[in-house]
Amino acid sequence: MNDLHQPVSGSLVGPSKALYNHDSITLFQTIPHMSTSPSPNKNCLRIGAVSYLNTKPLVYHLAERLPESQLFFDYPSRLSDALASGDLDIALVPSAELLVHPEWSIVSDACIACRGPVLSVKLLFRVPPAEVQTLAMDEGSRTSCLLAQILLREHQVTTPQLLTLPLGAQPQDVHADAVLIIGDRAIRCDMTEFVEVWDLGDHWCRSTELPFVFAMWVAGPGVDISGAAMAFEEARDEGSRNYPEIAQEQSVAMKLPEELVLEYLSKNLHFKMGKREKQGLDLFFQRATEYNLAPGALDSTSVGLTT
Numbered sequence: 149m150n151d152l153h154q155p156v157s158g159s160l161v162g163p164s165k166a167l168y169n170h171d172s173i174t175l176f177q178t179i180p181h182m183s184t185s186p187s188p189n190k191n192c193l194r195i196g197a198v199s200y201l202n203t204k205p206l207v208y209h210l211a212e213r214l215p216e217s218q219l220f221f222d223y224p225s226r227l228s229d230a231l232a233s234g235d236l237d238i239a240l241v242p243s244a245e246l247l248v249h250p251e252w253s254i255v256s257d258a259c260i261a262c263r264g265p266v267l268s269v270k271l272l273f274r275v276p277p278a279e280v281q282t283l284a285m286d287e288g289s290r291t292s293c294l295l296a297q298i299l300l301r302e303h304q305v306t307t308p309q310l311l312t313l314p315l316g317a318q319p320q321d322v323h324a325d326a327v328l329i330i331g332d333r334a335i336r337c338d339m340t341e342f343v344e345v346w347d348l349g350d351h352w353c354r355s356t357e358l359p360f361v362f363a364m365w366v367a368g369p370g371v372d373i374s375g376a377a378m379a380f381e382e383a384r385d386e387g388s389r390n391y392p393e394i395a396q397e398q399s400v401a402m403k404l405p406e407e408l409v410l411e412y413l414s415k416n417l418h419f420k421m422g423k424r425e426k427q428g429l430d431l432f433f434q435r436a437t438e439y440n441l442a443p444g445a446l447d448s449t450s451v452g453l454t455t
């Protein structure tokens with residue numbers, strides 16, 4: 149979190165501008181580093197959200213519901229690091245990070261999940277899956293990195309050498325047998341060169357018959373979350389009632405077909421953590437632990453998922 153950007157009051161650059169144009173919240177392009185930019189108000193919650201299309205319904209008018217907050221947008225892995233370092237109070241973090249940070253608590257049932265093909269998490273193969281020896285993984289991801297390794301393991305791939313697909317790079321830029329790519333650039337990526345493509349949401353849901361949870365709102369230790377949980381749920385519910393408006397706006401901003409954006413938000417993605425989602429998350433943690441890909445043995449009870 150070294151690159152400090154000055155606050156952009158009441159507006160955001162690029163695609164998100166119209167949805168977040170609200171005076172009651174201070175919006176940053178990226179997360180400030182606490183040592184150089186302390187929060188101006190100690191009671192002000194610093195909230196980090198994912199900067200992809202998948203998060204638009206979750207932050208729909210969130211600013212109006214949390215007027216004393218600052219909202220930052222960044223890549224999932226960077227949000228997790230910022231929550232860990234105390235630069236954020238609450239963030240929409242990759243679910244896999246709960247395995248590393250048992251001190252964090254889930255603050256809402258609003259999440260990013262899927263019950264089938266997700267469209268924006270792709271594993272691209274230059275060789276047949278069983279022959280993969282090198283895997284380049286999206287630098288913005290944590291959950292899908294773990295998921296890709298789990299699914300490869302289940303296809304008899306033994307411990308590929310792990311490489312990084314940098315945030316600014318395209319799959320074509322890296323020399324690896326397989327490339328994991330997530331988020332907006334996965335929706336648009338050119339797949340012509342690859343011999344096989346897996347939609348990881350589809351793979352997980354087919355093989356387990358359970359949904360998959362990619363990310364959720366999580367608070368750091370000691371953060372007073374009173375009021376925030378309800379705000380996240382209300383924002384999600386209102387966002388879910390307004391997919392057509394969000395799709396119209398984002399299709400223009402992102403230069404993507406409106407039907408594709410609408411289908412992505414309303415069909416591919418699910419934004420509520422129900423019983424089945426919790427079971428899916430529990431199984432994900434179990435598999436990661438069983439395959440020695442996770443640092444500790446956690447289950448959904450120990451991360452506060454069981455209702």
Ligand SMILES: C=C(O[C@@H]1C=C(C(=O)O)C=C[C@H]1O)C(=O)O
Pocket residue numbers: 198200202224225241242243260266268269288289290291292293330331332334362363
């Ligand atoms: C479905 C997605 O969900 C995401 C995937 C994440 C990950 O792999 O760590 C984290 C947050 C979400 O943005 C996506 O980004 O395409």
